Amino acid sequence: MSNWDTSLIRTYHDQTKHSFESVRTGAHVLDWMSQPLPFKIYDGGERIPLPEDVPGSSMPGLQAIAAAGHPVTGEVMPGLATLTTLLHHSAGITRKRDYGGGEIYFRAAACTGALYHIDLYLVSGDLPDLQAGVYHYGPHDSSLTMLRSGDYRPLLVEASAGEEAIAHAPAVVVFTCTYWRNSWKYQTRAYRHTYWDGGTILANFQSVAAAHQLPARLVMSFTDAPVNRLLDLDTEKEVTIALAPVGRAQAAIPGSTVHTPPLELSTQRPRREVDYPAIRAAHSASTMEFTGDVSRSRGPIAMDAPPQTSGPMFPLLPAEQLPDETIEGVIQRRGSTRKFAREPIGFNQLSAILRAATTGVQADFLHPHGANLCDLYLNVHAVDGLPPGAYVYHREQHALEQLKEGDFRNESGYLGLSQDIPADASADIFFLTNLDPVLERMGNRGYRAAQIEASITAGRCYLSAYAQRVGASGLTFYDDDVTNFFSPHAAGKSVMFLIALGKRAPRNRQ
Ligand SMILES: Cc1cc2nc3c(=O)[nH]c(=O)nc-3n(C[C@H](O)[C@H](O)[C@H](O)COP(=O)(O)O)c2cc1C
Structure with missing residues (x-):
């Protein structure tokens, strides 16, 4: 499907509007037998426990939140401690609460329905205390699971059409969404929640990064398929939504296509999942196939001037x-x-x-x-x-x-x-x-x-x-x-x- 046929995404948006009537006529009963697991848990793979005591920042929080809107300059190589702080305060578990049937694990950022459909992965070069590789962040046990060994950043540079911050990044955090974890409750409107919850997590991510003087730009335009293959995602169910390059090295790494064979790793799956084709269609309609699409999407957006009004x-x-x-x-x-x-x-x-x-x-x-x-x-x-x-x-x-x-x-x-x-x-x-x-x-x-x-x-x-x-x-x-x-x-x-x-x-x- 073409990214440039914008009637497709307008159809999704219009069809998922709530109105007084639609909410009352479209009542949805939760099927507790198919309740999704709020974590992606790999059955195998090498697990690296993240350090428990990591240094915090010293900047006042409000200042850090404001600073997140400004570019951070200078070379910074993040270590595992800083990455741990970043991951934990974005998508980690901060509170637990008992309810009738068990425990809910609340996370650092507000997420619709406490269903947590966003996962974070790390694609890094060699860091002082972490070897180059592709990792999945597991909030349930505060660990990284190694998915691939070696430096795969050139693939991300290529996919983002040489985006400057990615080319200079010692590590890139990749955000994905698992549809069913949220569509179980919110059905087709869950695709909007992908970006709502992705956004609240990124607000934390960029604010914490700013507090540690760490560049952490958001990159939304990239060719989707190579990144999804890098993480070995089943794209009917889970897709990449955003890239966040972290830190800055002086030298830029060149982009290249990289062979990424399927991983031999299984994950825990729900008993039953319902497919919402409109979600997959909306994602597919906004998918970029070629780096030419990525380059074409960049450039200033000419927003209309606000209407002339003269209220107090x-x-x-x-x-x-x-x-x-x-x-x-x-x-x-x-x-x-x-x-x-x-x-x-x-x-x-x-x-x-x-x-x-x-x-x-x-x-x-x-x-x-x-x-x-x-x-x-x-x-x-x-x-x-x-x-x-x-x-x-x-x-x-x-x-x-x-x-x-x-x-x-x-x-x-x-x-x-x-x-x-x-x-x-x-x-x-x-x-x-x-x-x-x-x-x-x-x-x-x-x-x-x-x-x-x-x-x-x-x-x-x-x-x-x-x-x-x-x-x-x-x-x-x-x-x-x-x-x-x-x-x-x-x-x-x-x-x-x-x-x-x-x-x-x-x-x-x-
Ligand atoms: C985009 C967004 C929409 C939400 N919508 C509602 C809502 O309509 N009604 C409500 O009671 N809570 C709403 N919430 C709150 C979530 O239920 C809450 O974030 C979630 O249960 C996790 O709890 P926590 O934010 O205390 O960590 C919303 C949260 C977000 C981020």
């Missing part, structure tokens, strides 16, 4: 002294807020969240002086110093423009899939993108980019909220109703993500 402007409050907790400490405490107190947060806190989360995303599809893909729309319910109402955020001016004044708690509850969380929150941030210019530049691959850029930004809102002891929760939404609510300003845009922010209700009220 509320500049963000200046930054105050930062809480000194490190990003690792913030991530360790993070968890989605299940109940908000309907009490105000400060405009200073909302300002700090917006400032830290919107410094940009280090990614191959964004240019240093180019536009970001997503726009932030807010419903403010209880923020001291900011009148309740609907707003759009102007990044360049660091200011919120009021689109309409009023108490929109009920409307927000409805827009967030008729749930209490967005109604009770102090503010809700909706991330919307005009897909037209993105798909025009990148083809269907732009859909992956747009989803993940919004999710990384939202993931950084999660972290900046927790850094200030403000609660947060990702949410799903009724697509067209959100666009209509913020129109005419938001006319033509698609909703990518929703996050609620606010004061957590005391536990005994949950």
